[in-house]
Amino acid sequence: MISGKHRDTVAIIHKDAIYNNLKNEMNYLEADTEVYAVVKANGYGHGALEVAEIARQAGVNGFCVAILDEALELRHAGFTEPILILGIVDAEYADLLAKYQIRVNVSSLNWLKDANRQLVSSRCTEKLSIHLAIDTGMGRIGLRTIAEVQEVEVYLSKVKAFNFEGIFTHFATADIENADLFESQADKFEKLVKSLKKAPPYIHSANSATGLWHLGNQKSIVRLGIAMYGLNPSGQELELPFALEPAMSIETKLVAVKQMHQGDTISYGATYKSKEGEWIGTLPIGYADGWRRSLQGQTVLVEGYRCEIVGRVCMDQCMIRLPKEFPLGTKVVLVGKSQQDEVTMQELAEHLDTIHYEITCGLTARLPRVYQ
Numbered sequence: 001m002i003s004g005k006h007r008d009t010v011a012i013i014h015k016d017a018i019y020n021n022l023k024n025e026m027n028y029l030e031a032d033t034e035v036y037a038v039v040k041a042n043g044y045g046h047g048a049l050e051v052a053e054i055a056r057q058a059g060v061n062g063f064c065v066a067i068l069d070e071a072l073e074l075r076h077a078g079f080t081e082p083i084l085i086l087g088i089v090d091a092e093y094a095d096l097l098a099k100y101q102i103r104v105n106v107s108s109l110n111w112l113k114d115a116n117r118q119l120v121s122s123r124c125t126e127k128l129s130i131h132l133a134i135d136t137g138m139g140r141i142g143l144r145t146i147a148e149v150q151e152v153e154v155y156l157s158k159v160k161a162f163n164f165e166g167i168f169t170h171f172a173t174a175d176i177e178n179a180d181l182f183e184s185q186a187d188k189f190e191k192l193v194k195s196l197k198k199a200p201p202y203i204h205s206a207n208s209a210t211g212l213w214h215l216g217n218q219k220s221i222v223r224l225g226i227a228m229y230g231l232n233p234s235g236q237e238l239e240l241p242f243a244l245e246p247a248m249s250i251e252t253k254l255v256a257v258k259q260m261h262q263g264d265t266i267s268y269g270a271t272y273k274s275k276e277g278e279w280i281g282t283l284p285i286g287y288a289d290g291w292r293r294s295l296q297g298q299t300v301l302v303e304g305y306r307c308e309i310v311g312r313v314c315m316d317q318c319m320i321r322l323p324k325e326f327p328l329g330t331k332v333v334l335v336g337k338s339q340q341d342e343v344t345m346q347e348l349a350e351h352l353d354t355i356h357y358e359i360t361c362g363l364t365a366r367l368p369r370v371y372q
């Protein structure tokens with residue numbers, strides 16, 4: 001998809017916000033806790049390489065991604081820091097992982113056996129660094145029992161192809177008030193780690209929420225995603241221990257402004273009918289940019305005024321009701337501050353009945369990212 005370099009609709013990425021969020025988290029953690037910046041999904045929509053560069057300047061120890069291509073993108077761009085892939089990679093790429101020194105999570109003994117065969121048959125001379133994934137309550141990926149973990153440890157002691165670098169789990173409810181499941185997961189993880197004859201150097205379990213609200217469970221690495229982008233992982237449920245600065249705002253300009261007559265219809269399906277004399281503005285952003293169709297009814301900001309999106313959001317445009325006439329080219333803030341008011345990603349998430357993660361990740365490549 002082509003990025004719209006010749007358009008007025010942009011996602012502005014505030015570099016200082018990412019830097020400051022990282023620095024504040026690093027200062028908040030124990031001095032020896034490492035921080036890996038999670039830059040999967042194009043840096044949650046903020047731009048993987050650009051975010052990785054800011055994170056490097058802030059002094060992170062490594063990066064996390066979800067798929068092999070995201071790791072290779074970082075390597076090809078010259079990032080030499082440790083990279084851990086959090087998703088399952090097909091064992092047929094074991095030599096590629098080893099060649100590029102990309103750490104990978106391992107979720108089964110069979111994967112290790114397949115990867116070992118692949119490394120031997122491709123005469124790979126590099127060791128593949130692995131982090132054992134432990135499923136303590138996500139029900140997603142990872143080993144689940146002490147027996148499985150011990151079996152893997154025995155296997156690893158017999159083959160030379162792997163460097164057993166880490167073991168980790170992922171919490172399902174680190175971002176809510178009730179800590180029952182969190183504690184049971186932490187307890188299970190501790191027991192599984194203790195069952196190892198020799199623990200690997202990295203034992204980790206923290207995402208942003210754990211890194212913010214569960215001191216003592218942050219262990220050797222915090223895999224920091226959403227907090228780096230300045231968004232509260234819990235939405236509104238939990239108060240942040242320090243302020244986060246939102247890293248993205250979205251802005252556009254009025255490209256059409258007209259005064260309507262009573263009953264004039266707006267957009268597909270004619271779901272909105274104007275009142276006499278009402279001013280309607282058109283914004284060049286639509287669901288093909290990730291500005292979702294169900295944002296109908298959400299408000300955006302024009303010179304501090306809240307203006308409702310009226311009628312259906314189209315693929316490339318949407319319409320807003322203005323309180324008065326504004327000149328063409330007037331700035332419209334879709335997410336961010338305008339005078340005394342602010343539209344937040346959380347506000348959009350609530351309107352869409354989702355989480356802010358989904359909104360930033362869902363912005364498409366057509367919406368240019370501008371770094372300030």
Ligand SMILES: Cc1ncc(COP(=O)(O)O)c(C=O)c1O
Pocket residue numbers: 038086170206207208209223224225226227233
């Ligand atoms: C295993 C794992 N660790 C860490 C993260 C980062 O989570 P957050 O963005 O909430 O910090 C994710 C995100 O999906 C993940 O899957």
